[in-house]
Amino acid sequence: MESETLVPIVPNLYCGNLYDAENARLLKTLKITHILSVGQFPQIPLCHIKHQYLDVLDMDCQNMIQYFNQAYDFIENATKDGSCLVHCQLGVSRAPTICISYLIRKYRMTLKEAKKTVKAARPIASPNFDFLKQLQQYERLCQSKAQDSTNCDDSENIMVNRQPSYTNGNNMYSCKICRTSLFQEADVVLHCIGQHTHSYKKIRKDIKSDSIPLTCTSWFIKRKDWMGDMTELQGDIACPKCHTRLGSWKWDGSQCSCGTWVAPFIQILKSRLDCPVNANSETNDKVDQ
Template sequence: MSMKKYSEKAPDQGRKKLPSVNRGASVLERDDFDAGPTNLDCIEPGLWLGNLTAATDVETLSRLHINHILTVDSCPLPRKITMLPGVKTKFIQVTDTPREDLLSHFAEALDFIKAGQETSVVLVHCYFGVSRSATIVIAYIMKKHNLSYEEAFQRVKERRRFVGPNPGFQSQLRLFELMGFQIDKHNVQFRMFRLQIAADQVKKVKILPQSCVDVMKSDPNLITVRPEPLVYRCRKCRRILASASNLLPHVKKEKPSWVDDKWTKEDHSTLALCSETYFVEPIVWMTCVTNNLQGKLHCPKCNSKLGSFSWIMGCQCPCGSKISPAFYLVPSKVEWSNMVQNVQVTL
């Protein structure tokens, strides 16, 4: 396949965008088709990376036999493209901001590219073809060829010289590498990442949106076949409140961050972990956290005060570490136990 570049002109990222418009109850359309001339580059046989103009250039799509188009943008493609016979499209709605969650879309995006590349030709695009779509293509190259982020980035950049994922997307690609090119929901960094994304959303809409309900963990008090051996219970009524896996570690006097890969180490014995306050993930018995920005946490059985939570202000631990968002249990109000009680006996 020809490696011809249809435009060597770099996208004008300083170009003023016109606002997108909403012409329906839930259908977004855009007015800002001003991403410059048709611009796309062949990353490898069957995979192209380009801008919005390329994705709407019917002649170019036909000439290159592109019949799979992945849009990673704030608005979908116009119907004149999505309704083209023989063309399969997929739309992932994200903005080009460092705190946007693109990582959670990797699996569906990479599956779409793989299926398309195996049978035809795929174009991945965003507005300029620089950040969002480049992030997806880099992730695909990482997984397909078992490459590190840096190696995959260089490979893509050799084909399209002005690719540049924003800093947040770069960190998400590095986390993708650390998780072995898949989403590991048990990974501490990923859990911290999703919690930060949820906090950003709660600050905007004042409630926990449906897209972030995965941060609410199941109630460890429920009967289960394989309960965790170490749990934290209400000191007054002994109701199980959290499992050891629900705890979010932090180092004394340090603000924890999901971009810090120290949490990927299996052995945390070398870290000065703090236990002065038990910071945990939000758990479903904390019903008040889904529709309040901050408040108190009470035992769901005896109503004893256990701690507090805050999506917006966070909490200052006595050790000096600032945690945000924060869901914490006061150690004097709870006790830990390794007595398994919530086990389901099966015959």
């Protein structure tokens, strides 16, 4: 997806999409020295630009506020002597949210003022509802800290993530055919079940609307080295040892069987995996993670 002409939100700060971040000519024209990628993306090979990633999904249950101070520090350092591009997949929700949080802290803007400033430069900016609620929390925190002449450092301690948690992140999942260890429970990316069932029903016309089970038949995980080249927009994921097809990836997202839209979409079918075992007692063949 090509971008509109980028306009600075404030001097030396731009908000865009993945296309912008990969457009070497545009980056040179705008004299971009730093890129902040808000999401899970392939490594962008631009050695002359300082790059940082925030592992964030565009989902209502995503704890975004925990990254605001980290993003602030990166942007602040970048704009002192250079220019910073903040981007996500489309430049609509995640990246604008980060830019708004920066304006709230840096310039002591209200949320309303910060949103208006970002939208003036990026008209399609539209943070999702839960991100806006977290920005409201951040606004109140920064306002209270301003009275004490301190920073908004407590934002990382605000718990807004309502995703279920695992009791043991050491469990290892392996290929059902050859028993090669593939990933740990800690690599699983959680999502809210049944969040977009309406659109899912439209896709699955062969299923009656009242019979759709809100269950997940796949795990969605972080990218692993054994998956190989993933520079294409989409493709299949196979076991590195027996080459059994395990799932697929699609960087611009797709729907889980429960109906929730997941982006990026790195899917491993549960039916292709053996029962998880504790990694501390793991005896299966392992691959480089």
